[in-house]
Amino acid sequence: MPAEVVRVIPQKTRSTVLMVPALAWLTALMVVPCGLILALAFFRRGIYGGIEYTFTLENFALLLDPLYAGIFLTSARIAGLATLIAVVVGYAAAYAIAAAPRNRQPILLFFAILPFWSNYLIRTYAWIVLLNREGLITQGLRLLGYEGEPPSMLYTEGAVIVGLVYNYLPFVILACYAPLSRLNPELAEASSDLGASAFTTFRRVILPMTIPGIAAGAVFVFVLSIGNFITPALLGGGRFQMIGNLVYAQFLTANDWPFGAALSMALIAIMLGLLTLQAMVAEKTAGETREQSDG
Amino acid sequence: MAERSAASRRSLTAVLVLVLSFLYIPIAVLVALSFNEGGLPTVWTGISVKWYGALFSNRDILSAAFNTLIVALISTTIATVLGTLLALGIETRRRKGRALEALVFAPMIIPDIVLAIALLSFFSLLKFPMGLHTIILSHVVFNLAFVSAVVRAKLKSFDWSVTEASADLGASAVTTFRRVTLPLIAPAVIAGALLAFTLSVDEFIIAFFTSGAGRSSTTLPMQIFAMIRFGVTPEINALATLVMVVSVTALALSQRINKGIVAP
Amino acid sequence: MSTLLSVDHVTKRFGAVTAVDAVSLDVKENEFFALLGPSGSGKTTVLRMLAGFEIPEEGRILLDGKDISRVPPNRRPVNLMFQSYALFPHMTVAGNIAYGLEVEGLPRPEITSRVGEIMEITELAPFARRKPDQLSGGQRQRVALARALVKRPRLLLLDEPLGALDKKLRAAMQLELKRLQHDVGITFVIVTHDQEEALVMADRVAILQDGRLVQCGTPHEVYEHPANRFTANFIGVMNFFDENGRTVAIRPERLRVFAEGTERRIEGTVIATAYHGLDLQLHVRTDLSSEPFVVRLTAEAADRRPVAEGDTIPIGWNTSDTRIFTD
């Protein structure tokens, strides 16, 4: 074989070449469009619904208008309640799964998460079937002898919250299960060996170590709930405007794109803020856990 | 976990039963009603598949299903190729930048509504005609992120020395990829593709905003959304059941494959 | 014997770490050559440069007189047996072995016959259809070896080939490898951190320390004439003491208990005794050094004049058996 000097392509160049098509795609169809709406948020709405290219901060000022600030508060309340319920129920379920015999845990987890992979619209629709005036719950009540007017359950704030919890619960279970399943059982044993009651052990040992999972689940539910538009539209019957619906309206009915863009930016800001918070919580817990195992 | 008292075991079981009932009863009711002969949620008149039959004579639904299939197949194919290459590129780099991580993570967490209106603004400002093709372009964005996440998870435990062994034995980079790397990561690539397919079939908001005005580019979720607004009908129940069966089958398959017949 | 491989002032850095520092050595045709050094001394890096996975920053690597330092791994007539074996988990034993011939584009009948032949030699024929995860450690090691050997390389590189095996199997495989190398007539460069292994197997040994070549020679040369204190200490057991500002070293087997007819003689206290099968090792505390002397006594000698812990005994040596180090 002739000894030949071949130009060796450095590994770094090769790695970069592999990434180029995907990164180009993401840049063209995510980074640029998102940059575009960031820019749009600083323009004025044209008289006939177009865009007037003069710089303004009006759209952000409008976010503070009592009408819109009110919608923000309603959204935050609904999303907050949904998050609280989902986290409490999800944590309990994750805890129960982690406490099951090891060989049964994967299958339980699989069934807890499976609904998450079916269509979001359909999962929401399922609650219309249950909650509407002639729905199953009303019928159940009739069977029990209830005679009066069917209770109005659909198109209430409660319905929206139930819908959100229902849709995002599997994710919370998954997020909380991960740290719970990694917990060293000896920690809990050591704690009770030291005389702690079951509740103290939970509060002082298990809960602090699983905070990152809770934080991840909570941020996910809150962010997706506050920006949601399907659930309020279908289960709230349009009576409960949330930020998602407001964005939708600016683009498809009110035709005020710059304000819609400003609303989206507010959503992104909330999301980034919460993600940062979550990362801090995760880092802090990781640091403490490391100290514990060092010490 | 440690041994626990019978009482606490019972309460943990109760929690599981309650949560799983909460998760499955709504779906079970929906599925049951789709087989109700009479079609009314109030009276059970016997088992029938006639509502499924009705679906197959509804031209709107058939054309929406066809559109969804086109979108899902094409966007999944593109995303699988791009996402796999991306994963290989990232995992073979010696150092990983935070900006890069954020960029490939973003499509998975950015609220759908934001990406949807961003793409709508983008296409309309460019005066880019919208239709199925713009839905496909848009779906690739999040699909490729999910494919690359699944493949990267696999590559984290990948023993790269086998690719060096292949080069050492005389194989070119392309041969090494075809005969060693690809067969070894294939389960993850297929799982990623199935996941992307499921996500694309189910995706509503982005499709809704980037489909343009014509009815000809209506996808199945858009059709379902329109039908739901009219209320509960036995046809939707049947359609919903079918769509769930497809998603859940694809997902279960993906889980099974990625557990790895080949993987250690 | 002619020179097959020349490593000429080769240097390789990883960031601030100089993994290999101006190393030069020659390997002759058909030689069994060992690279020996403690962990982190740069052995694997040298081997990876020979295989083509790392490119030297300075210096040249000549194979048959031609510079191959920038030829990619798949174009070198050199094969590497990986420390982790790096077997293809999705291929059978036969598939693993045939792979290198297939990518070379050899005709199927030739591949079949060469694979069959090497599986006979390495006693792998019964396992031809198994996957790597159905093999024992020793069998996997043989597959890795067969996969490289079947290519009939000019040079076979082995990175800690016996490292993953248990002690007994290791000893058997050391002799087995040496026999195999002789039979196939291929030049071997083997990396090990086990000095005993290197001395048993190799025709010549190169000793690396912190990326630098310290000494290169036959096992006898490096054992009897270590180039510096590091080598003396790394290979075999050595006693050191300071005298007139110099470090004097002597091997345990050169010390004589009871100092009969030796030029030097000192008194010491036996603080420990240990049986090593054929011989007895004594640890003797003396005034010459803070570390006790290690002294070897043959079983026969021990039987003649028994020595027990706590005894004070004379030990002696001849100056021609000592080595002097100034570093």
Ligand SMILES: Nc1ncnc2c1ncn2[C@@H]1O[C@H](COP(=O)(O)OP(=O)(O)O)[C@@H](O)[C@H]1O
């Ligand atoms: N790819 C690499 N990147 C950075 N440092 C490396 C790399 N490979 C080896 N080194 C460093 O080079 C030195 C020599 O390593 P190596 O050749 O593996 O030694 P040995 O095989 O003798 O144990 C070590 O300090 C090691 O940390």
Ligand SMILES: [Mg+2]
């Ligand atoms: Mg090494």
